[in-house]
Amino acid sequence: MEFHSHRILLIDDDVTLCDGLSQLLNNEGYFVESFHYAKPALEVCKIKPYHLIIIDLMISDMDGYSFLQELRRTDQTPVIVLTAKGEESDRIHGLEYGADDYIAKPFNSRELLLRIKAILKRTAPDILINQNSAFGKFSLDAHHHSITYRNTLLELTGAEYTILKSLILAQGNVISRELLTEQALGRKLTPFDRALDTHISNLRAKLAHDACDKPVIRSKRGSGYYLVEAAAN
Known part of the structure; x- marks a missing residue:
């Protein structure tokens, strides 16, 4: 054992x-x-x-x-x-x-x-990546397992943290839904699995300061998700 x-x-x-x-x-x-x-x-x-x-x-x-x-x-x-x-x-x-x-x-x-x-x-401590990574208004502290946005500490679930961490480290590049599902949920993406989309939706809500904010997590049809540096006005 x-x-x-x-x-x-x-x-x-x-x-x-x-x-x-x-x-x-x-x-x-x-x-x-x-x-x-x-x-x-x-x-x-x-x-x-x-x-x-x-x-x-x-x-x-x-x-x-x-x-x-x-x-x-x-x-x-x-x-x-x-x-x-x-x-x-x-x-x-x-x-x-x-x-x-x-x-x-x-x-x-x-x-x-x-x-x-x-x-x-x-959810174990991330020791293999730079503990002070940033992208746009995001700041990742992998050592303390935390992310700030607009200088505000985000309250995230473990899956949300992993998704957002992956997107920050991608520096604006698209990450496939398949890869995000494996990284955040630890399983292969299946045709009817909408768990990742639900986590993305929850993240978007947490990142929006008001109803006029456009999402900083964007989707590319048929490819996956990516971050933009700032929501467009």
Whole structure:
């Protein structure tokens, strides 16, 4: 067994599933703390750091959307949402509230482990790139895992940070949707996967100071996304 030393918070009111998933993650070398209610877990997040949070959307005392909304006010820990809802709109709704990834129940254990590893890999400290990269009004501090825009620190999810970091490092060049999906979500882009587009939409909203701002993240049909130095007047 490989010891990862990563701390994972698991929140699911299905006791049997929670126990089984905790055992699975423990066997993979992760340190896991589990809760069957969302509210006490939210309080613990305020005083104890985690590398990843896994939460079921349908928790009896607080739905997953509300948990995400409350968590994202102060905490940017990556979140994987477990959902029994198969509708794409439900999954997108979770991403809009700040989830980094989602996986539908019943899920394949190997797929979940691969997604966990992908998220933890991309949210690890960036030590191979210049920690003070800039483009236009963006400033990337990879060492502190942060980005400022117009001299304001952005509140970003893990996926949003990775997407924006990649675009900044590209210095205005187009990055394909396929590559961004692999870098930000740790998986191959599939024909009906709209998770990347949802993250881009959320980023655009965070970067717009008012309704008149034109997006600084632009798309090139059939190619991908790129940054412009400043929104056009």
